[in-house]
Amino acid sequence: MKRLSVHDLRPEDLLWLTFDTVFDQQAALEGQLEPFVQALENHADGWMPNVVEGKRRRKYSHAAIWKSLEEERRERGTAIGLYRSEWPALDMTLRLWFPPLPPKLGIFINVKPLSFFAEAKRCHHIVEMVHAWASHYPVTHAVAHSSDDMELAGFPNFGRDDETQRRDGFDKIYEVCWLNVFDPKLVETVGRERMLSTPAHRVEELPNGSVLLVTWPTAADFATKEARLAQARAHAHLRPDLDFDTTLRSLHERSARLAPVEPRFHSDLAPLLSRVVDRAASHERQRRIAELNAWNPPEPEEWRSADSALPPDVDNPERSLEYYSTLAEHLVALLHSEVPSVFEASPESLTDADFYFWREEFPKSRLREVIDEHAVPAIGAYLGEVLVRNLGGRWIPRRRLEETQVLVGNRVWLPFVRARNYMRSRQSLLDCSLTHLYRVAERHRS
DSSP, rough: OOOOOOGGGOOOOOOOOOOEEEEETTTTTHHHHHHHHHHHHHTTTOOOOEESSSSSSEEHHHHHHHHHHHOOOOEEEEEEEESSSSSEEEEEEEEEEESSOOOOEEEEEEEEEEGGOOOOHOOOOHHHHHHHHHHHHHSEEEEEEEHHHHHTTTTTTTTTTTTHHHHHSSSSSSSOOEEEEEEEEHHHEEEEEEEHTTSSSSSEEESSOOOEEEESSSSSTSSSHHHHHHHHHHHHOTTSSSHHHHHHHHHHHHHHHHOOOOOOTTTTTTTHHHHHTTTOOOGHHHHHHHHHOOOOOOOOOOOOEEOOOOOOOOOHHHHHHHHHHHHHHHHHHHTTOGGGGGGSSHHHHHHHHHHHHHHTHHHHHHHHHHIIIIIIIHHHHHHHHHHHHHHOOEEEOOOSGGGGGETTTTEEEEEHHHHHHHHHHHHHHHHTOHHHHHHHHHHOOO
């Protein structure tokens, strides 16, 4: 049975929901979890899980949940995943902690994309689901919001070090999310009357003394001016020590960081940079696009004019050509499983190799002596072979690899020098990409 992961979809924002409560370890687990399951089934509008995963993957059912929890049970806890097999993607974890840890139930939900929750009806169902949970279970903390925005807000530390965060937890209202459930202790700290008078879309006192607060009707448009205004008003009301204008300005700055940026990458490297951007965290994606829009690769320096080319200085040119071919095959052997196109020795295979080396942070993740002795010669030879096969280039052998040239049109290129410069750092993989040198050589071949 297949399941769709949020990581299988293109990088974009998702709805992040967490719900923490305590539970009675002495009571039957099925009985305690039944209200959770029932509310999920009643209100998971369009994103209901159909896969349960513990030690094995099963079709969703109550029996599958109980069986998986039992199979995964350890001394201090148990956890299972709930997923979907189709869009929208769902990554949901149900986790229980047992003594000597404090008995706790944690529910973590990611639904991707966030745009799925642009409809008020769908968002109302989410609120009703959390309302049902919070009415039955004693909430210790519960929020739902844009995952990207929570990242920018610094959740859950909010500028605190890890030790302080673990010690103090959510001892005050560091952030007001789209949906919030404030536990009775925090309500009393703020003041119940103040809490219940918060300007927001929905504010409701729950039977156990908690308060549910929703800032805006829909989750997906959290970054609009109107939704940010509502969020700032609620936060400043609950935290009179905060300056409203400063709070609102900070929220607008976060919205600006998340606003879509149209990619306008350098034409030679657009296919490569698009893949680089796809590796960025969703909340950093727009900033990364803007950075790469403004960036231009340095012009390749690894060339001479054809009339200043060094002449061959080897005794057996044919043997040298065989050697370059063998070195290039070393790169094919290294990359073929991760970069199948490397067999083709094409311009596209250079881009695939560029991305592989960048993704793997190759200059930093491998031993420098291995890079210099093995990777650089193999990369240089492969680049030279691509120039020869695709641009009608001709090797000009030299005893020293760094002096070896490939004649293309009115220039000779130094592929082994390029490979050395390329492997200096992760940034050098972009600054001195194989793809860019090839495209420049292509433009100068006639």
